[in-house]
Amino acid sequence: MKRTIKPALLATLPVMTGYLVLGFGFGIIMKANGYGILLTFAMSLLIYAGSMQYVAIGLLSGGASLLTVAVTTFMVNARHLFYGVSMVEGYRNIGKGKPYLIFGLTDETYSLVCRPEASIPPGERGHYCFWVTLFDHCYWVLGSLLGALVGSLLHFNSEGIDFALTALFLTVFLEQWLTAKKHAPAVIGVVASLVCLLLFGADSFLIPAMLVIALLLCLYKEESHG
Amino acid sequence: MGDLHTWLAVAVIALVTAALRFLPFLLFSGKKKTPKLIEKLGRVLPYAIMGMLVVYCLKGVHVADMGGFLPALIACLVVGASYVWRRNTLVSIVLGTVCYMLLVQLVF
Numbered sequence: 001m002k003r004t005i006k007p008a009l010l011a012t013l014p015v016m017t018g019y020l021v022l023g024f025g026f027g028i029i030m031k032a033n034g035y036g037i038l039l040t041f042a043m044s045l046l047i048y049a050g051s052m053q054y055v056a057i058g059l060l061s062g063g064a065s066l067l068t069v070a071v072t073t074f075m076v077n078a079r080h081l082f083y084g085v086s087m088v089e090g091y092r093n094i095g096k097g098k099p100y101l102i103f104g105l106t107d108e109t110y111s112l113v114c115r116p117e118a119s120i121p122p123g124e125r126g127h128y129c130f131w132v133t134l135f136d137h138c139y140w141v142l143g144s145l146l147g148a149l150v151g152s153l154l155h156f157n158s159e160g161i162d163f164a165l166t167a168l169f170l171t172v173f174l175e176q177w178l179t180a181k182k183h184a185p186a187v188i189g190v191v192a193s194l195v196c197l198l199l200f201g202a203d204s205f206l207i208p209a210m211l212v213i214a215l216l217l218c219l220y221k222e223e224s225h226g
Numbered sequence: 227m228g229d230l231h232t233w234l235a236v237a238v239i240a241l242v243t244a245a246l247r248f249l250p251f252l253l254f255s256g257k258k259k260t261p262k263l264i265e266k267l268g269r270v271l272p273y274a275i276m277g278m279l280v281v282y283c284l285k286g287v288h289v290a291d292m293g294g295f296l297p298a299l300i301a302c303l304v305v306g307a308s309y310v311w312r313r314n315t316l317v318s319i320v321l322g323t324v325c326y327m328l329l330v331q332l333v334f
Binding site for chain 2: 035046088107163173210
């Protein structure tokens with residue numbers, strides 16, 4: 001179990017940068033909106049979904065109805081259905097921590113556990129995924145708490161630091177591209193997302209994009225050549 | 227403590243988020259074998275999802291707005307080129323992020 005701590009820690013360093021910063025930002029905005037540290041802590045611990053928590057601040061301060069809150073959450077987080085579908089096999093016999101691994105399957109954690117790590121023996125994979133999930137969760141909670149506690153004291157221009165997460169996804173995408181034999185699924189993902197972005201706009205393209213991607217991948221034949 | 231409605235709303239968000247994360251596992255993780263289609267999606271989805279996430283992260287960037295577009299483009303090229311060259315995730319992310327921060331803070 002201990003042997004997988006170090007590789008997990010190293011793999012999650014990029015996420016640490018991104019989560020500490022984005023969590024910090026979340027904590028600051030919560031404080032600025034007059035919410036106490038207990039609520040900030042509870043949200044980061046129990047919701048644990050970065051972009052949704054930012055959206056949530058607007059919903060909470062605007063006094064949105066619970067139905068609106070539920071529907072908005074569904075729209076913003078529907079992409080997590082994809083992660084689940086794609087990890088059903090990978091997490092099938094992953095061990096005792098499975099419910100926690102599923103709870104903590106954020107975009108960033110998914111990007112680290114969706115491919116088997118070459119240096120991790122298959123028998124240790126459950127432990128490795130557990131540490132990755134736990135470390136990422138800790139970074140997020142810690143970042144939020146720090147933001148709520150000391151955010152107002154800090155005067156560091158962090159504009160643009162959230163690019164770290166874009167860069168993380170880009171490197172995972174490139175790694176997959178460089179190692180994959182067939183590039184059709186990657187191309188489908190990018191092109192379908194871009195087309196839907198142009199058609200539906202930045203705020204509502206994700207769900208149409210997911211539907212198109214799911215449909216095309218269902219029709220896609222892995223054996224086919226060309 | 228904040229009022230009751232706020233805490234209820236937080237509970238709703240947490241429950242819906244968890245439901246979305248657990249649903250595929252509840253549907254397909256039984257003792258039965260995973261359907262072939264889901265197995266296939268499990269294999270090909272990661273490639274498509276990472277492409278989708280990259281687009282999702284850059285969704286706010288408009289080609290017409292050079293001050294937003296050029297830093298993102300340059301930083302992505304830095305990440306891409308350094309990654310293809312060294313295949314080191316951390317190095318590429320640090321280079322790309324520092325480059326992006328300098329560009330948006332000092333240049334554009």
